[in-house]
Amino acid sequence: MNTQLNTMGPEWFEWIKHNIQRGCTHESIIDTLQKTWSRVESLNAFNDVLNSLSKVDFKRPLIDTATNFVQLPDCRPQILFTLSNPYIVLIDNVLSISECDAIVLLAKQKGLNGSTVVDYDSGASVVHDARTSSGTSFERSENQFITALETRLSTLSNWPLEKAEPIQVLQYRDGQQYKPHHDYFDVTKPGSASHLIRGGQRVGTFVVYLTDVEQGGSTIFPNLGVEVRPRKGAAVFFSDVDEQGKPNPETLHGGAPVITGTKIVATYWQRERQFV
Numbered sequence: 001m002n003t004q005l006n007t008m009g010p011e012w013f014e015w016i017k018h019n020i021q022r023g024c025t026h027e028s029i030i031d032t033l034q035k036t037w038s039r040v041e042s043l044n045a046f047n048d049v050l051n052s053l054s055k056v057d058f059k060r061p062l063i064d065t066a067t068n069f070v071q072l073p074d075c076r077p078q079i080l081f082t083l084s085n086p087y088i089v090l091i092d093n094v095l096s097i098s099e100c101d102a103i104v105l106l107a108k109q110k111g112l113n114g115s116t117v118v119d120y121d122s123g124a125s126v127v128h129d130a131r132t133s134s135g136t137s138f139e140r141s142e143n144q145f146i147t148a149l150e151t152r153l154s155t156l157s158n159w160p161l162e163k164a165e166p167i168q169v170l171q172y173r174d175g176q177q178y179k180p181h182h183d184y185f186d187v188t189k190p191g192s193a194s195h196l197i198r199g200g201q202r203v204g205t206f207v208v209y210l211t212d213v214e215q216g217g218s219t220i221f222p223n224l225g226v227e228v229r230p231r232k233g234a235a236v237f238f239s240d241v242d243e244q245g246k247p248n249p250e251t252l253h254g255g256a257p258v259i260t261g262t263k264i265v266a267t268y269w270q271r272e273r274q275f276v
């Protein structure tokens with residue numbers, strides 16, 4: 001590890017770029033960097049170079065909203081609302097009522113535990129009063145309902161399911177909420193590096209409503225004055241990044257407290273690259 005007060009000079013960035021382009025494994029590049037630099041310095045530099053390479057022709061998940069319905073092989077979701085910047089789309093009939101019930105049942109059978117948030121400094125998952133829901137996560141293609149949901153969301157947004165995190169199910173009741181936050185990782189925070197290395201930035205978020213809620217529980221976008229009320233089987237999608245791939249602070253959003261009823265959602269976060 002580097003003990004002098006050096007910062008990584010441009011020759012290191014060139015070296016990383018050269019090695020990525022000649023096909024070295026990411027692990028081997030990071031291992032070599034760590035012989036001279038700390039883990040966080042190494043991961044940050046590596047992520048910076050990888051990002052600068054992928055931004056040349058940046059693409060993000062997008063939903064085809066040319067027509068009001070999207071014909072998928074096994075269902076026909078309906079577009080109800082769009083906003084261009086930040087890019088938000090509200091889609092109804094992503095899941096049928098019985099599919100919602102099946103996913104809720106499967107999630108409850110697994111057991112719902114206190115939700116966590118990412119600690120900015122360490123990157124660890126920690127329980128925090130900003131997020132009081134409970135939840136569980138499914139492995140990719142864990143069962144027929146999860147596979148159907150992942151396939152629909154990836155087809156709808158033209159983004160392969162390999163570039164997404166496994167689906168999580170969250171439950172909120174009696175005042176539980178998720179205070180406004182961003183889903184993207186703050187690249188200036190040391191705790192982000194260990195997340196970014198697993199597939200790059202979060203570029204798309206789906207929140208799929210698995211229950212109707214009597215009162216409260218909206219997905220809120222405080223900077224936009226937009227509030228999406230939960231509707232069983234519907235989903236809200238938003239791009240966490242702008243057209244250039246830069247994290248978009250206007251995507252600030254939260255889950256408002258549930259006042260009456262139970263809100264259960266499935267979340268699906270999409271990454272720049274394959275999620276590992």
Ligand SMILES: O=C(O)CCC(=O)C(=O)O
Pocket residue numbers: 170178183207217218219220253254255256265267
């Ligand atoms: O519950 C919601 O409406 C939003 C959930 C959310 O923002 C998240 O899980 O990151």
Ligand SMILES: [Fe+2]
Pocket residue numbers: 181182183253
């Ligand atoms: Fe979120």
